[in-house]
Each structure stands twice: as C-alpha cells, then as structure tokens.
Amino acid sequence: MSKKLKNNIRTLRFHQSEMSQAELGAKIGVTRQTIAAIESGKYSPSLEAAFKIADVFGVKITDAFDWRE
Amino acid sequence: MSYREKTAWLYLLAMLVCFGSYFLYLGFNPSFYDLPFLQKFIPLSIAGVLNMVVVLAGHLWLLLKTEKADRLVGDERDLKIEASSMVIAYQLLIYGMLFVGGMLPFYTSGWKVANCTILVVVIAEAVRGISVVTKYRKQMP
Numbered sequence: 475m476s477k478k479l480k481n482n483i484r485t486l487r488f489h490q491s492e493m494s495q496a497e498l499g500a501k502i503g504v505t506r507q508t509i510a511a512i513e514s515g516k517y518s519p520s521l522e523a524a525f526k527i528a529d530v531f532g533v534k535i536t537d538a539f540d541w542r543e
Numbered sequence: 544m545s546y547r548e549k550t551a552w553l554y555l556l557a558m559l560v561c562f563g564s565y566f567l568y569l570g571f572n573p574s575f576y577d578l579p580f581l582q583k584f585i586p587l588s589i590a591g592v593l594n595m596v597v598v599l600a601g602h603l604w605l606l607l608k609t610e611k612a613d614r615l616v617g618d619e620r621d622l623k624i625e626a627s628s629m630v631i632a633y634q635l636l637i638y639g640m641l642f643v644g645g646m647l648p649f650y651t652s653g654w655k656v657a658n659c660t661i662l663v664v665v666i667a668e669a670v671r672g673i674s675v676v677t678k679y680r681k682q683m684p
Contacts (some may be wrong), residue, residue: 507679514682
C-alpha cells in the first residue's frame with residue numbers, strides 16, 4: 475500500500491469556530507482555492523506553508539498533516 | 544475561480560481567437576502570398592493589436608471586478624502550475640524552432656517561414672495556456 479500526505483485541516487477549521495478557507499488562506503498568504511486543493515489532498519503544500527497552517531491552529535505540524543495509507 | 548485562473552483563461556482565449564482568426568484568414572486566402580510586401584503586415588498587425596486590446600480590456604475589467612485582497616501576486620501553487628506548464632511549452636517551442644529555422648528554409652522561404660514561426664509560437668503559447676487552465680481545473684500543479 476502506498477502512503478499519502480493526509481491532513482486534518484477541515485477538522486481544525488471546525489474547531490476554530492468554523493474558520494473559512496478564505497480566512498485561513500489570507501493568514502498564510504495563499505488563495506482560498508489553494509487551501510481547498512490542500513484540504514482535498516490534490517495539492518501537497520510546501521513545508522513552509524504546512525508549518526504556517528499548523529501555526530495558525532496552534533498545533534504541531536504532525537497534528538495537521540500526517541503520512542499514512 | 545481565482546483571479547489568476549481568470550487571467551489565464553483571458554490570455555488563452557484572446558490568443559486563440561485573435562491569432563486563430565489570422566491563420567484561418569491565411570488558410571482561406573492563398574492569394575495572401577501575392578500581396579505587396581508591406582500589405583502582408585496588415586492582417587498580422589490587426590491580429591496582434593486586437594490581441595493586445597482584448598487582453599488589456601479584459602485585465603482592466605477583471606481588476607475592477609475582483610477585490611484587492613483576492614488579487615494575490617501568485618501563491619506557491621500558482622507558481623508551480625506556471626512552471627510545470629512552461630516546461631511543456633518550452634520543449635514544444637524548441638522543437639518547433641528547430642523545424643522552422645533548421646529545416647523549413649530548405650523547402651520554402653519568405654513569408655511562409657515567417658508564418659510558420661508565428662504558428663509555432665502560437666501553438667506553444669496555446670499549449671502553455673491549456674496546460675495552466677487544465678491544472679487549475681484539476682486543482683493540481
């Protein structure tokens with residue numbers, strides 16, 4: 475089985491009072507469409523963007539992203 | 544649809560319509576090659592100027608229609624999409640230029656070589672544009 479980069483951004487947004495994709499995008503300097511692509515697993519963000527996303531939610535990068543089947 | 548995707552559509556459609564019309568005109572007017580030298584520039588100039596006007600007007604319209612916050616310079620995904628599309632178009636352009644510059648002059652000359660050169664540039668640019676909009680639609684670079 476091949477592993478893929480998965481993320482918990484949808485859940486993390488929900489816990490942040492349903493933060494919108496546009497708001498999250500604005501906080502890390504990317505478009506709403508890029509957040510949507512990351513969330514759906516169609517685009518793997520750069521390490522810098524991944525750290526920024528984790529930072530926005532105040533969690534470790536491994537809580538926002540993980541490498542699993 | 545993001546601002547960058549809209550501008551990618553604008554560039555692609557404007558180029559296909561304007562230069563597509565030019566090559567259609569050439570296809571239906573074989574007498575083009577009999578025209579006096581300077582008159583041959585007229586259809587190409589019209590296509591070029593029309594393309595510029597459509598792109599400028601479309602860009603202005605998009606700028607007015609889009610909120611300032613949405614007009615990002617381009618995030619990492621935009622840049623990846625641009626870069627990967629550029630690679631395909633560049634390969635095509637190199638092979639096309641080798642053909643029109645290295646082989647075509649042995650078979651024909653003058654305006655036919657010039658028009659083939661323009662056609663290669665238009666095809667390479669169209670492939671780049673199609674690749675960009677396809678990647679935006681599929682959400683992946």
